Each structure stands twice: as C-alpha cells, then as structure tokens.
Amino acid sequence: MTEDISYTTEEIAKLLKISKLTVYDLIKKGELPAYRVGKQMRVDASDLDAYKRRSKGIREPAEEPPRPVNASGSLRPLVITGQDVSLDILAKHMEKSIPGVRPLRSYVGSLDSLISMYRGESDIVSTHLLDGDTGEYNLPYIRKLLIGSSYLVVNLLSRRAGLYVEKGNPKQLRGWSDLGQPGLRFVNRERGAGARVLLDEQLRLHGIAGSKLDGYDWEENNHLGVAGKVASGEADVGIGIEKAAAIVGGIDFIPLIQERYDLVLLKRPDNLEWIEAVLRILRSEAFLRELQAISGYDLSQTGRVLYET
Incomplete structure (x- = not known):
C-alpha cells in the first residue's frame, strides 16, 4: 500500500527527473511534505502522489492547500551545499543549537552551489573557486553570480x-x-x-x-x-x-x-537570526575543537567575515 512506502530525496529526484536541489526547494516551500529518519529525509508515496496531482491541476474535494513550512511550529529546512565533512559537523551543531531550523545537506560542487543560491534553492553554500588572473579565491565568482543579492561571505577553513x-x-x-x-x-x-x-x-x-x-x-x-x-x-x-x-x-x-574554503549566507529579514547563530557556532570552542581533530585544516581565519553586501 502507498501509505507504507516512502522515498529518499535521491529517489524523488530520479522519479520526477529533477535535481536533488529542486527536491529540497519543494520541501522548503512546503509543497512536498518530508520528515527525517536518522540522517535521511524521506517523503511518503501518498504525499508524492498528492504533489503530482496538484501539479496536474487536480484538486480533491477535501484537499487543503499545502501549509507553509513554518506553520504550526514546524521546522524550517535550511539547505547547506558542499562536500567537505566540516559542513556535516556544522549541520549537526546547527541542529542542536538553533531552534526552529532543520539543516539539509546537498553534496554538490562549488559552482553549482552558487548557481543554486542564485536560483533560491539553497541557504548556505560552500565554495573554493580560484580566479587565476587575480589569485583570489571565491569573491570574484560570488560577486558575478550573486548580482542583486544581499549576502555574507565568511571563512570556514583553509586546506x-x-x-x-x-x-x-x-x-x-x-x-x-x-x-x-x-x-x-x-x-x-x-x-x-x-x-x-x-x-x-x-x-x-x-x-x-x-x-x-x-x-x-x-x-x-x-x-x-x-x-x-x-x-x-x-x-x-x-x-x-x-x-x-x-x-x-x-x-x-x-x-x-x-x-580558501568559504561559506556564503543569504541575507534576508527572516534569515538574520539564524545567520548570527551560525557565526557563533563557527567561532565556538566546541566547533573548532571538532575540526582541529581532522588533519589538514587551517582554522586561523574560521568565522571571519570576509565580505558583506
């Protein structure tokens, strides 16, 4: 029975022939109900079927419009992109210390991460993009790709x-x-x-x-x-x-x-509270202690704001 079946975000992406970031965007907007099982996000088959019917313009008599993500005290998903293990550690600290948010991890590359932020599909992106002409990391790409956006660039680590x-x-x-x-x-x-x-x-x-x-x-x-x-x-x-x-x-x-491995955080009125909380985490002894246990990281600039619009 469909009520006994659920799918991971990867499976949803394959079924709908869309990217995983688009699946996260649907979850963020409340269009696709999801819940966490361990470290995985899952979507029930019945909720997927309901989403597909809505997409086709089919509405059932008793159907209610989808609720906003933050309605009735539900957690707000925040998409964090990038592949370094430090981001998994950051997501864990955010989940523990920032009430009302649910960090979601998307393992995509630096350029795709910035593009996803431009499209409104992610909230925190990581990037390590070298501009060969200037020798500068990240900022030349961020400035070009996030034109018209308000954001904060903060160092996570160097490696x-x-x-x-x-x-x-x-x-x-x-x-x-x-x-x-x-x-x-x-x-x-x-x-x-x-x-x-x-x-x-x-x-x-x-x-x-x-x-x-x-x-x-x-x-x-x-x-x-x-x-x-x-x-x-x-x-x-x-x-x-x-x-x-x-x-x-x-x-x-x-x-x-x-x-230099940096984070970009979008600045919007509803983001300011958790942005301050993320900065506190990056500068906290507990977070730095976990990263220090991993070889190959330079944490001398961790938590430093490098650029702000």
Whole structure:
C-alpha cells in the first residue's frame, strides 16, 4: 500500500527527473511534505502522489492547500551545499543549537552551489573557486553570480590542494606545468567542482590544452573517487585535497596551493537570526575543537567575515 512506502530525496529526484536541489526547494516551500529518519529525509508515496496531482491541476474535494513550512511550529529546512565533512559537523551543531531550523545537506560542487543560491534553492553554500588572473579565491565568482543579492561571505577553513600521484611519484611530477608531460593518464572532477576550476585555471595559465590530457573527460564526483583511481593504478595523476589522499592511502600528495574554503549566507529579514547563530557556532570552542581533530585544516581565519553586501 502507498501509505507504507516512502522515498529518499535521491529517489524523488530520479522519479520526477529533477535535481536533488529542486527536491529540497519543494520541501522548503512546503509543497512536498518530508520528515527525517536518522540522517535521511524521506517523503511518503501518498504525499508524492498528492504533489503530482496538484501539479496536474487536480484538486480533491477535501484537499487543503499545502501549509507553509513554518506553520504550526514546524521546522524550517535550511539547505547547506558542499562536500567537505566540516559542513556535516556544522549541520549537526546547527541542529542542536538553533531552534526552529532543520539543516539539509546537498553534496554538490562549488559552482553549482552558487548557481543554486542564485536560483533560491539553497541557504548556505560552500565554495573554493580560484580566479587565476587575480589569485583570489571565491569573491570574484560570488560577486558575478550573486548580482542583486544581499549576502555574507565568511571563512570556514583553509586546506592544501595539489596532485595525487602514484606511491613514490614515478612520473616525477612537481608542479602544474608537469601536467603537459606526454603519456600521463589523468582523472578529473566533474564540471562545477572547485578542483575542476582549479585545474582549468592552472592549465590556462600554463598554456596547456585540456584536450591534450589523456583522461580530461574522465570524471569522478568527489576527491575520494579521484584519489581512489590513482591508488588503484587506473590513473597516474589527479587533482584534489590533502585529506582525501590520507584517507585513501597508497598514494603520494604533492601540495601546490592553499585554498580558501568559504561559506556564503543569504541575507534576508527572516534569515538574520539564524545567520548570527551560525557565526557563533563557527567561532565556538566546541566547533573548532571538532575540526582541529581532522588533519589538514587551517582554522586561523574560521568565522571571519570576509565580505558583506
């Protein structure tokens, strides 16, 4: 029976042929009722069927219009995008210390995160996008993509990025220019990922055509996937962060850049209270203590406001 069936947000996205961020947007607007089971959000089949009927313009005689998300004391979903584990820790602290909100995690890349914020689909986005011409992280992209929006940019952490290579570095790769070496088997990140933007900017600055990299179009959707392909011997080199190399093991990491990992928070009248609470969390001893237990993070600027419109 449909009342005994429920779906995850990923399953809903596949059934409706929409993105997971769009599913979260429907939940935020109260158009698709959802509830939490452990760390997962679930939607009952009956509620999905009701949403589909409404979308087709079919209204049942006894049907009431969907209630706003915050009606009757219900929790307000806040979508946090990005893939770093620090964001999961932030979401946990928010859930514990900010009443009335329900953090939802969406694991998408930096550029897609900013685009989702521009579309109104997310509330807190993380980004690590290098502008090769200025050497500046994030702000050049944020200013261009969030034109007309009011927002706050705050540092979450810094971390080292570079090359994943085979143990012992048999290809003797030392820098970005070495990626032009003939015969290298490369594994890439998906379009929109911060590591993909970092690679493309460095290739441009060093005059290397991506089309000449064997494997440039071979994409993995996270740092662990890239590191894993190098560890298995399927690729000679990939781009990513230091922490993933330590987790996967069996490979060497060549650090090339210190990247700044920032958060962007939309400023609206109904957001101001929880924005202040998020800033308190970022600067709290409890949050910093958890991040300090994870190797590879520079927390010297954590919680610092870098830009505000």
